[in-house]
Amino acid sequence: MKKHFRNNRGVALILVLMIIAIIVVVTLDFNSDMRTDFTAAANVRDGITLRYVAKSGFNCALAVLAKDAEENKYDTLQEDWANIALMSAGASNLEGFEGIRLAVNISDCSGKIQINSLIDNNGQAVQIQEDLLRRFLSLPEFDLDPDTVTAMVDSIKDWIDKDDGTTGLEGAEDSYYQSQDPPYACNNGSVRTIASLRKVRGFKDIEQKTFDKIVERLTPYGDNGKININTADRLILESLAEGIDSDLAGEMDKYRREEENDLSDSSWYKKVPGMGDIMIYSDLITIESTIFEVSGKAGIAVGEGKVSLTKHVAGFVERVEKDGKKGIDVLLWRVR
Numbered sequence: 454m455k456k457h458f459r460n461n462r463g464v465a466l467i468l469v470l471m472i473i474a475i476i477v478v479v480t481l482d483f484n485s486d487m488r489t490d491f492t493a494a495a496n497v498r499d500g501i502t503l504r505y506v507a508k509s510g511f512n513c514a515l516a517v518l519a520k521d522a523e524e525n526k527y528d529t530l531q532e533d534w535a536n537i538a539l540m541s542a543g544a545s546n547l548e549g550f551e552g553i554r555l556a557v558n559i560s561d562c563s564g565k566i567q568i569n570s571l572i573d574n575n576g577q578a579v580q581i582q583e584d585l586l587r588r589f590l591s592l593p594e595f596d597l598d599p600d601t602v603t604a605m606v607d608s609i610k611d612w613i614d615k616d617d618g619t620t621g622l623e624g625a626e627d628s629y630y631q632s633q634d635p636p637y638a639c640n641n642g643s644v645r646t647i648a649s650l651r652k653v654r655g656f657k658d659i660e661q662k663t664f665d666k667i668v669e670r671l672t673p674y675g676d677n678g679k680i681n682i683n684t685a686d687r688l689i690l691e692s693l694a695e696g697i698d699s700d701l702a703g704e705m706d707k708y709r710r711e712e713e714n715d716l717s718d719s720s721w722y723k724k725v726p727g728m729g730d731i732m733i734y735s736d737l738i739t740i741e742s743t744i745f746e747v748s749g750k751a752g753i754a755v756g757e758g759k760v761s762l763t764k765h766v767a768g769f770v771e772r773v774e775k776d777g778k779k780g781i782d783v784l785l786w787r788v789r
Contacts (some may be wrong), residue, residue, distance in 0.1 A: 537559075568673060
């Protein structure tokens, strides 16, 4: 009988250990769930905070652009809005948001090629815009052969115009795009996003890195085709007229960055050594900027050089004048 009871005591001990083990597992699982819920709640809180901080940076950039429009009659790379480091430093001084990094950037779209200006309101190609685009795509930096350049220029004209007539031998209308796998329709209208050019004949066949290098200097915004010679990228400067090579474009860029030089007239390029005999069409250049790409990016730093969570507010804005006052219209904005 005693032996029987001793065996029961051993079973009881095993049961107690099993119960303790189950309690430990349940507790750990509960603790894990609690930590997950806590982290999720913290991420939601931080996400909301970062969204509004990023939007504050975006609005700060709009205020800088509006103030600049009131104070200056022309735009250059020497102004506050063009200084990324200064913009970010000024916007980052937010009391009560220590530990949050804010980067603000303003990019001048008026210094880019307005791709929709290739076709006028009557559906006809604009020759100076076509020549500009052809010179740009023919630059050595892109390493494109003449046939590819012709296909890209003729096809983008067909992509934008509303008719079904193919331009030259290298153009492309609906019949070409319907033969692709998978088939899709020709746009036959203004380009809405630069990324959509990847569908256009010629553009769709080049390497991605070449495509990216090209489209970062194009914009779907603007309708007069004029490029701000004071802010345009060096590759754009090189494309403004025949005879401008990389060295001359570099000299132009150097000239416009020297504070003592007067950039209030678009013909300042004539003062650059080597540019005296070169003529840039006045219908192609300006000294005023109207369209800008603006962004505010906020992140929470968790260590040196590391960010755990970010929110990015970006969009396109236009300077406008209403009732004699200059202001800013937001054309498009998004949060990601």
